Amino acid sequence: MQTQHVSMRRSGTATYATGQETAQRILAEARRLLMEEGHGKLTMRRIAKAAGMSPGNLSYYYSTRADLLADLLQHVIDGYIEQLQSVRDQVSDDAQAQFRSVLAFVFDDLATRETTLFFPELWALANRDDWIAQQMEKMYAQYRAVLVEVIDLINPSLAAARKADLALMICASIEGHTVFVGHGRPHRARGPQLRDLLIDHFLELVKQSGGSCEVQRTRSP
């Protein structure tokens, strides 16, 4: 919308080893700053200082703040995707156990300082910037793809659209808890209880859910 993002954001080609390292350092420090101070304080100067370089040199790597922000987001999001996939690869055989452990991982992660601070910033940013919204959706799509696979293992008879809806609802519901039981949030102490309550309940829903994704006001008899 407002900002035009190109896929190649870094202008310093970072062909030498030192340049590569510097590029990594920039993203790492920017990530740290974003988490610890919020995106309002994520200024070029601060990033440059944190990465031990001059503002001039930072703008050699990223000529605009928007470019840096774009790469940073990719960087952070990639990290989450990796984490999620490694979790999924670890658990095995039992479909329900997989379901539980994937959701438990996400729920527990949401209470980390990093995630609690980062995601609300991301959500707010996605409201103003299409590119960010797009990257965010990509990330969540991958997350939901994992969920759909596990749901399919548990209840293959469900319609595809139903599975997608269930995954979306589960994902959204869990994300919503960030604001309430996240790091430093008022109901953090209820986190574990809510996590188990939510997971149990969603598991039941997946198991018993009918084959249609049509609205079903009543499910009785």
Add this chain to the structure above:
Amino acid sequence: MQTQHVSMRRSGTATYATGQETAQRILAEARRLLMEEGHGKLTMRRIAKAAGMSPGNLSYYYSTRADLLADLLQHVIDGYIEQLQSVRDQVSDDAQAQFRSVLAFVFDDLATRETTLFFPELWALANRDDWIAQQMEKMYAQYRAVLVEVIDLINPSLAAARKADLALMICASIEGHTVFVGHGRPHRARGPQLRDLLIDHFLELVKQSGGSCEVQRTRSP
């Protein structure tokens, strides 16, 4: 219906008619700016310009940005609380119908442009500012209090702590949908389906849920 909220932070007393109008205009424009542009662009100068006044005069009404932000939040939050209470007062007798209509209202409201834009900003702000976090929690506490009452009508046998947990979980889960099915968000089209699916299922959960708030891994007979 719109109540006139008395400001706690404004130093301009707004005793004259013109002052009253100006005070209203400030909050209205600030609110609009917060939603349209995000809190990063909610500057004193921009608000002043939007309200058609000099920066000096704005700081006659609000001597600091924090004061203005505080009043703005109160203003917006009070609006939500009012809406919620009026919804609750409208629905009648049947407890389950009350449950459905309160949750449906919140879910539908979340898809309005205003709410979709405002709440993520609020969540992000709450991470950096204790006062905002506190006001936000107050608002959600009132919301959940309504939920707890309705839950109590449906299933009085539940332990108090269980009711509180259920209300919290329901509230958090619905809020989470803002980012996915809110205004302009990628899954907005699935909103109605997700709403009904979620509400039906939470209703089931409330009805069948055991009396204890302890973790119950198995719920089968």
Add this chain to the structure above:
Amino acid sequence: MQTQHVSMRRSGTATYATGQETAQRILAEARRLLMEEGHGKLTMRRIAKAAGMSPGNLSYYYSTRADLLADLLQHVIDGYIEQLQSVRDQVSDDAQAQFRSVLAFVFDDLATRETTLFFPELWALANRDDWIAQQMEKMYAQYRAVLVEVIDLINPSLAAARKADLALMICASIEGHTVFVGHGRPHRARGPQLRDLLIDHFLELVKQSGGSCEVQRTRSP
């Protein structure tokens, strides 16, 4: 030079009793603020607030800051003159005792918080504003007039110009101690010793000083 001071600075005529009181209050509070915060923080707003009135009303009494400052200076200076004269009236007969007590009063006064804070501000202001310089000179002239009278009592044989020079030198020397032994200054503890040393010696000088005001490199026979 820069500022044009008129003799009638207050525009509010203060014909009513309440107006008179308000005018007094303004000066009193302005004086207090000047002493406690320095003239850099002596703003119209602060004075208005301290005097419990609106800035608008303050500018009814003093339409510009310069006017207020002018009256304030007069006010403060008048206070000092009064004090000095009352001291002189109190001491009696013995000329040398009068000399001692007038100088001791000035020296001790210079260590009060008010004087230590006020006079350097005055000196600095006098460098930029002729009117202030003029008022200050008037004040010091009155002070030195007293000194000259006392010197005359002690050693009438001195030439008039010599008496004036002595008074000026004594006055200047004592004032200089403000910066060193004034309130909160590093050598405050030596104040009493310096005072007595200085007074004793100036007294000797007055007593023995020859009749001419010409430069006398050698005083030996």
Add this chain to the structure above:
Amino acid sequence: MQTQHVSMRRSGTATYATGQETAQRILAEARRLLMEEGHGKLTMRRIAKAAGMSPGNLSYYYSTRADLLADLLQHVIDGYIEQLQSVRDQVSDDAQAQFRSVLAFVFDDLATRETTLFFPELWALANRDDWIAQQMEKMYAQYRAVLVEVIDLINPSLAAARKADLALMICASIEGHTVFVGHGRPHRARGPQLRDLLIDHFLELVKQSGGSCEVQRTRSP
């Protein structure tokens, strides 16, 4: 002769030639402004404009006004110390001649435009800022150290504390004349007479003064 003082507060490293020049220009213009306009008008913007640069660039060299002020003070004070020491080094052998020439230098310097304008500002600033008070005291301490040495040459029998008191009293007395016989001040014409009167008199005092620093009310045989 002019030594290049290394700044302690400047953050711009001024490694290039242009940077060096700019740094010099800033201090020079700031000094000029302080003397010409007074410390109340010594603003960052004015300094920047006077030095022909943008406010942004000024704050590249001095990130805060306090830092600039600190360096400026050091700059000016260092200049005075240097001057004083060079004066002292120039005069030779005769102790009394040294005494006369050091005091005469200070007294004459006090009538220069720069000194008359600068020192009252310094005294006023020292009342509000501890750091400034401290630097000022350091400067005067060095000045008095010179005086003490010369006093010691003239009258070695004096107690150390007595010498210190005498130096302090002489220093304070001379400084006090700034306001009366300084540049543009009403009694400037009497300067030379007062200078000689003062110096002669203090020299007598130093020569004849008893060995104790105790108060001596009577000195007569």
Add this chain to the structure above:
DNA sequence: AATGAATGAGCGTTCATTCAT
């Protein structure tokens, strides 16, 4: 005699960005 309301300039400071070296 007093207040509320408003202006517009100025403050110190931070910012993204540019460019010569």
Add this chain to the structure above:
DNA sequence: TATGAATGAACGCTCATTCAT
């Protein structure tokens, strides 16, 4: 690759002042 140096706009905020009421 990297730094030093510079710009100009914007930030929140305070100020003296004005004026209708």
